[in-house]
């Protein structure tokens with residue numbers, strides 16, 4: 001039982017980590033909370049429903065469509081909702097936050113309109129496939145989710161630490177002005193960042209659909225708040241922190257269930273986050289000086 | 294090489310530069326002097342593309358570059374070592390240097406890395422350390438070395454000696470002269486007026502956003518009013 005919940009926790013946590021990565025990348029570069037991230041994630045999930053359930057196409061197509069659609073959403077978010085507010089005199093620093101909240105409400109309404117309220121089933125060809133290892137039941141879908149999540153995390157880490165474009169993104173996250181005098185086209189880099197973040201959200205959406213067999217227009221809000229909690233837990237703008245924080249939240253939520261308190265699942269998980277933050281206000285991987293910013 | 298013609302730069306409604314004109318001939322060292330708040334940094338940022346002058350014109354290598362972005366200026370051969378150094382503190386010394394060569398696609402980047410680390414041995418020693426862990430003087434060296442990695446034709450230096458110990462200030466001025474001798478034109482902003490005038494060919498003096506004096510550096514070094522205001526006696 002504990003082992004099975006551990007596996008559930010890791011599966012869930014790796015999805016949270018992917019959502020949080022998208023959040024943290026945008027925060028790192030733009031210093032804003034992208035409150036539309038959860039709804040972009042939800043759109044990714046609906047693309048999964050559309051492709052696998054309605055069109056009866058294979059899962060891989062679902063991923064490709066989700067990636068394409070959320071990339072476009074990210075591009076539109078940056079060019080229509082964020083860029084016009086940037087560098088303008090007299091614009092409140094809260095304006096981009098409000099703008100992303102507006103986009104999130106718009107996307108949720110849009111999903112209602114297109115897909116209808118309520119839950120939509122999400123079936124994959126291997127939804128029911130499982131095998132026994134000793135007394136432990138492992139679902140194939142969990143393994144697929146975990147492998148995809150790990151590949152994404154490793155790929156992103158490699159890209160950030162080893163490639164020229166990844167280093168340029170890190171430079172932008174430290175200081176847009178410094179990056180620009182080093183020759184980085186910051187406008188392009190910002191757009192790229194928002195697109196990558198959105199695509200991470202979209203992929204996570206399909207993964208959640210696979211994990212829970214269910215998708216709804218409201219799922220963006222709670223996932224958005226969890227993603228936010230995770231990056232605060234991990235240290236704002238910190239990539240490692242987002243990964244570790246995601247796993248911690250996922251494990252905390254599932255282990256709470258083991259101890260028979262499933263009704264308080266979210267509450268207890270968040271209480272844990274608050275306790276960690278009391279001990280380390282800057283987050284797990286944040287630097288003390290960053291917390292003061 | 295660089296010709297700034299009557300630029301006016303504003304922060305909101307506050308005018309920071311008033312009809313500033315500056316000429317930097319190829320191969321020279323030109324220095325801009327001025328008290329705190331005179332508009333030196335604003336001038337440098339306007340030239341580098343970080344600030345957009347409301348009017349006036351900037352020509353670089355015979356082309357109109359008014360309103361170009363910093364990355365476009367860099368690709369034309371203009372690099373800025375900004376006030377405050379702008380070290381990427383979470384990236385290693387080596388990564389900072391590599392970022393200096395961000396726009397380069399040629400095969401000689403590795404070779405240039407070795408060259409700048411020969412010129413600044415401390416950077417080789419500290420190459421895997423994070424930029425933020427360096428001392429002020431080392432950060433200044435890194436900032437200059439990083440700018441050199443782009444192979445600039447014109448190097449803009451904004452108060453490179455600020456906050457550094459006298460011995461290190463000597464180093465910095467010597468290095469600026471070496472860089473110039475290697476063929477890079479230099480535009481230097483300094484509070485350290487005497488030293489700057491000694492190595493410069495031409496000088497401009499800014500006061501409250503206006504050029505109030507300009508001429509050959511040697512002349513300004515012996516100008517009584519300059520002596521009074523900027524050289525201490």
Ligand SMILES: Nc1ncnc2c1ncn2[C@@H]1O[C@H](COP(=O)(O)OP(=O)(O)OP(=O)(O)O)[C@@H](O)[C@H]1O
Nearest residue numbers: 304307309327328329330331332333334335336376
């Ligand atoms: N971001 C800003 N917003 C508003 N005013 C500014 C800003 N930056 C500078 N100023 C003002 O513009 C004027 C010129 O500033 P600038 O930084 O160019 O001076 P400086 O000559 O570089 O001074 P220092 O020697 O202290 O570096 C000053 O009056 C300053 O207060």
Ligand SMILES: [Mg+2]
Nearest residue numbers: 333334335376
């Ligand atoms: Mg200044």
